[in-house]
Amino acid sequence: MTRGQEIAGNLTKVVESIEKAALNARRDPSGITLIAVTKNFPISDAQILYDLGIRNFGENRDDEGALKSEGLPSDATWHFQGQIQGRKIKSIASWADQIHSLDSLDHARKFDAIVGVDQMAEGKVKKYFLQVNLEPGRVDRGGVNAKEVKRVLEILFRETRITPVGFMTVAPQSMDPLMAFRKVRELRENCVEQYPSLNQLSMGMSGDFEAAIACGATHIRIGSSILGSRGLPV
Numbered sequence: 001m002t003r004g005q006e007i008a009g010n011l012t013k014v015v016e017s018i019e020k021a022a023l024n025a026r027r028d029p030s031g032i033t034l035i036a037v038t039k040n041f042p043i044s045d046a047q048i049l050y051d052l053g054i055r056n057f058g059e060n061r062d063d064e065g066a067l068k069s070e071g072l073p074s075d076a077t078w079h080f081q082g083q084i085q086g087r088k089i090k091s092i093a094s095w096a097d098q099i100h101s102l103d104s105l106d107h108a109r110k111f112d113a114i115v116g117v118d119q120m121a122e123g124k125v126k127k128y129f130l131q132v133n134l135e136p137g138r139v140d141r142g143g144v145n146a147k148e149v150k151r152v153l154e155i156l157f158r159e160t161r162i163t164p165v166g167f168m169t170v171a172p173q174s175m176d177p178l179m180a181f182r183k184v185r186e187l188r189e190n191c192v193e194q195y196p197s198l199n200q201l202s203m204g205m206s207g208d209f210e211a212a213i214a215c216g217a218t219h220i221r222i223g224s225s226i227l228g229s230r231g232l233p234v
């Protein structure tokens, strides 16, 4: 079996599972964007996925994302979902169309300063998801503590031009994914009246995307179920 056949087979299974989960949740599958997470996989795999019709790609590292986004046709959408380092923001902003892991006001201000003027001029607005950390004891996980989200949104909307489209989360290992995703859904429901732009939820990975779809995920980020187990970064 070629790598292309292997990936095609995996992708078909994942798409079928997404459709089934959507059906179970009485949702239209077209409201769920599948992001293929290509981190640690070579650009040839991303190209195979592109040829199979995938247009949304997720990356965790700036250098890898820059390289792959440059190598693929320009109608692909690139999602940055890794932990943000302040000194990398300018570079991340140069290739990523959507930032799923916005994790602090400080980083938001940096994106705003770097991207703001140019993107306004081009009429092109980057999409941002605020990452929610459901495990406040684990700062290494990244994201804004769920209890801090409202305060952060208030300042974000008041002091920057960044308008988050929703929340992103990674279900903590210590938590039932269904409970985790419900919490983030509730958080959105509690915030959306005041901030109507918050209508998207980026949640669900290979191990828990069915639960995420049941809880209203609009973007799911799938790596290993499509590409297999990951090695070291390329």
Ligand SMILES: *Cc1c(COP(=O)(O)O)cnc(C)c1O
Pocket: 037, 039, 060, 081, 082, 170, 204, 205, 206, 207, 221, 222, 223, 224, 225
């Ligand atoms: C790696 C990663 C994924 C994909 O994980 P899989 O379990 O391989 O599907 C999704 N989201 C984030 C933030 C990741 O770091």
